[in-house]
Structures are given as structure tokens and as C-alpha cells.
Amino acid sequence: KEWWGDDLKYFKNRYNADKIMFKVIRDNNMIWEYFKKGKIDEFNLTIPEYWHVKSKTPVVENGYVHKIWFFNNTQQSAMGLWLNQDKEIFKDINVRYAFAYAMNVEKVIKKVLRNDYFRLENGYVGYGRYSNEKIRSRRFDLIKVDFYMKKAGWKRGTDGIWEKGENRFSVEVVYGYDDHTPRLVVLKEEAKKAGIELNLQKLDPAAVYKKILEKKHDVAWMGWSTSFRPQFWEHFHSVNAHKPQTNNITNTDDSEMDKLIDAYRNSLDEKERIKLSLIIQQKIDDLGVFVPTFMVPYTRDAYWRWWKFPKVPGTKNSSDLFDPFSSMTGGLFWFDQKAYDETIKAMKNGEKFTPVTIIDETYKMKSITMKIQ
Structure with a gap:
């Protein structure tokens, strides 16, 4: 009542509630x-x-x-599996590619999510001309898993899991929500067919975030919030790699990537920034450090x-x-x-x-x- 903004152009007919009450209920x-x-x-x-x-x-x-x-x-959250390259197993790009091809995201969408969610193609969907729409996420493909693992010098062990010397392709996936367990169980079962063992570690959200920011994870199951334009520096610049409390949770350390990101950040020319954004996104996909999973381009309410x-x-x-x-x-x-x-x-x-x-x-x-x- 008698609000000063009632008749302003962008406020008219909006903000109609006189009082907003929040209740904290954790379950x-x-x-x-x-x-x-x-x-x-x-x-x-x-x-x-x-x-x-x-x-x-x-x-x-x-x-x-x-x-x-x-x-x-609108901009979609970069939801997926983030691979920590400081872990020895993920230093090899062929192993990272194999991991991506071993993730049967489509089956999760169909069997668990009732086809309500959609496949996320990369981490920067929904940014208009700044989004590289040519990129397609790697689909479940046992033949390609086999190709890249053998290329990396691995062979199947007696239990079907890939081995190389004393190492087994067994990695921990850390996550924070009970609702996500059925999704990860399907990924785990399908990954085993590809010779990869996923060990699921459910922690409370605060503990998950702490572990990831301390860079102690093998694979982080998480999504990031969005921004008006794509942001690359915090996630993929080497200045944020190999140290705790930064958002470069893949520990990406690539000099060519750094140059592209620096140029993107320093440019005031829209066309140049769009061009650089598309190149950087392709570079991220080429590195294979992020496996996109789902996007939810809607909201649903009762x-x-x-x-x-x-x-x-x-x-x-x-x-x-x-x-x-x-x-x-x-x-x-x-x-x-x-x-x-x-x-x-x-x-x-x-x-x-x-x-x-x-x-x-x-x-x-x-x-x-x-x-x-």
C-alpha cells in the first residue's frame, strides 16, 4: 500500500505481496x-x-x-561430473575421454528422471550467441571406451575392471543429496559394463563442498550457478589450479587456455568476446575434464x-x-x-x-x- 514504486515502468503490476514470510524447514x-x-x-x-x-x-x-x-x-547450470586432473588416473586425456563415454546419462534420464530432464551438451548452454551450440556431449559408447583405454595402455582385469600395473580404474564420486542417489546408482551399474568402478560417497552438502574446494575429490558430482555472460577464469584458469578454495575443481592448467581466457576477460569488443567464448568452450570440451549431465530448462510448481x-x-x-x-x-x-x-x-x-x-x-x-x- 502506498508504495513509491507502484507506477514505475518496470515495477508496475509487480511485487504485489504486502509481506513475505520465510520458514526454515531442512527436510x-x-x-x-x-x-x-x-x-x-x-x-x-x-x-x-x-x-x-x-x-x-x-x-x-x-x-x-x-x-x-x-x-x-535462459542460462543453464553446469551440472555434471568434474574430473580432478591432479589425481594420477585423470592426468591422461584418453582416460578422461573413456570415462565420459562410460557415463550412460541417457539411461538415467529415461529410467530415473522419466524423460523430464534433458541432456546438457556443455557447461555454457543458454547464453545466446555466447554459447557454442556445435558441441555435443559424449554419449555412452562401449567401443570408444575400449579404444581410449587401450590407447592409454590399460587392459581388463579378471573382474572386468580396467587395470594398468598396480592401478585399477576405480574412482570415488562425491555428492550431497539423497535424491541423486538413484541417478548415480544407474551410472555406476552402466560404468561397470565399461570396466570402470564408481564408488559413490554421499556426504552432507557442506561436507561435499568442503572436500571439493580442498581438491580432495576424484570426481565431483555438482552443478554451478549461472551468470549473465559465460565465466571461465574461476573454473579453468591455471591461477586457480592446484590450490584449495578456488572453483577450478578440475585443476585445469593449460597455457593456451590461459591466453584465451585472459583475452576474453580483457576485451571490450562484443564480437571478439563471442568468438573467444566459442573457442574456449570447444577447448574445454577437447580437454575432457567435465562430463555434462542434465539441464532443466523450466520450473515446475504446486x-x-x-x-x-x-x-x-x-x-x-x-x-x-x-x-x-x-x-x-x-x-x-x-x-x-x-x-x-x-x-x-x-x-x-x-x-x-x-x-x-x-x-x-x-x-x-x-x-x-x-x-x-
Whole structure:
């Protein structure tokens, strides 16, 4: 009420809530229970189990809670497997290539993620002209695994795992979320067919982050946040390699890469920066230090029906429809008192509404051709 920004061009009809209340609940399943009781207004349904299974619950089926699947077209998190080149086994580029070809990401997407997630092709998708769209991530291929491992001088042991001298191709994959265990179990089973043993180490998120930043990992299962333009210096410049508390978790130390990154950082010319960005991304792919896994170019939510959205619920860059404060994409929702009163009355009287599921593909990436149902 009487807010100074109400009529400003970019604030008009936004930021409609008078008060935002946050509750700290550390367990996702507990958050879901709170939500179903109406103690929380919205719940993120990006994880397939929640969208397809757990949302089959009375508050949704009776129409009190709506579901929305909104596609965006924005920068995607660099989610995947990050190989530590300071570990002896990953110093050989052929071994790194073999590792990538041994990761059956497509099977994880199909069997575990219900085809809801999409294959990430490289670590810089969604940056417009700055993204190298010619790069394709390495697909599961036992023949290529065999080729690169033999090229590196390895042979299969009696248990089927690759060996070289006293070394076995057995590496630890560190990760931090229980929800990700089924995904990694499938990768582990498929990698074994390729002669690679993955030892899964589940730690709490803080311990995972600590271990990775101390560069004590073999393979880090993680994703990075995005930025307006691709950022390479923190992740791939040698000044950040071979020491703790930096984001170069692959310990990439390549003089040619350094020159390209320095030129990119120092340039003020857009065309030059775009050209360098594409070259650097190809260089990263050539080094084989990062195995891209999934991208999620959308947001999915369950929300009580008294919350409303515009006809197009978000913007091209909206990664969260219920972000209350973001200057670029936040505050597009509003509270409908009439719908609230109507819903509370219906729940008390045992009345039902028609279930509502909204799928908005206004900004869906052109590369995604799968029909959404």
C-alpha cells in the first residue's frame, strides 16, 4: 500500500505481496507435508517423483492446489561430473575421454528422471550467441571406451575392471543429496559394463563442498550457478589450479587456455568476446575434464489456487515463478482474496474444483522437440 514504486515502468503490476514470510524447514519431505496442510503457499515440483507421483494427492486432485510447468530459455547450470586432473588416473586425456563415454546419462534420464530432464551438451548452454551450440556431449559408447583405454595402455582385469600395473580404474564420486542417489546408482551399474568402478560417497552438502574446494575429490558430482555472460577464469584458469578454495575443481592448467581466457576477460569488443567464448568452450570440451549431465530448462510448481499469474506466467529468464524480489523476473504473482475465501469454504464443505495443470511453452528452447504431457 502506498508504495513509491507502484507506477514505475518496470515495477508496475509487480511485487504485489504486502509481506513475505520465510520458514526454515531442512527436510524436503517435511516441506511437502507442510504445503499440503496449507502452511506453505507453494512447493517446487522440478524433481520428477514429486510432479508425477507425490502430487497425486487430494489437495491437487480436488483442485485446491494447481500445478504449473513453465519453460524458460535462459542460462543453464553446469551440472555434471568434474574430473580432478591432479589425481594420477585423470592426468591422461584418453582416460578422461573413456570415462565420459562410460557415463550412460541417457539411461538415467529415461529410467530415473522419466524423460523430464534433458541432456546438457556443455557447461555454457543458454547464453545466446555466447554459447557454442556445435558441441555435443559424449554419449555412452562401449567401443570408444575400449579404444581410449587401450590407447592409454590399460587392459581388463579378471573382474572386468580396467587395470594398468598396480592401478585399477576405480574412482570415488562425491555428492550431497539423497535424491541423486538413484541417478548415480544407474551410472555406476552402466560404468561397470565399461570396466570402470564408481564408488559413490554421499556426504552432507557442506561436507561435499568442503572436500571439493580442498581438491580432495576424484570426481565431483555438482552443478554451478549461472551468470549473465559465460565465466571461465574461476573454473579453468591455471591461477586457480592446484590450490584449495578456488572453483577450478578440475585443476585445469593449460597455457593456451590461459591466453584465451585472459583475452576474453580483457576485451571490450562484443564480437571478439563471442568468438573467444566459442573457442574456449570447444577447448574445454577437447580437454575432457567435465562430463555434462542434465539441464532443466523450466520450473515446475504446486501452489494454492488463490495465487494468480499473468496470461504468460513468467519471462524468458524466469527460473522461479515465486521469486518475490528479483528485479528482472520476480514479483509477477498476486493474491486473490475471493479465490482464497472460495477455496477455504469449499474445503470445509467437502466441495471440489476441477484439477488444474498449466503447461506453458511460450519460451521453450527450440532444441527441445519432445511433446510435453
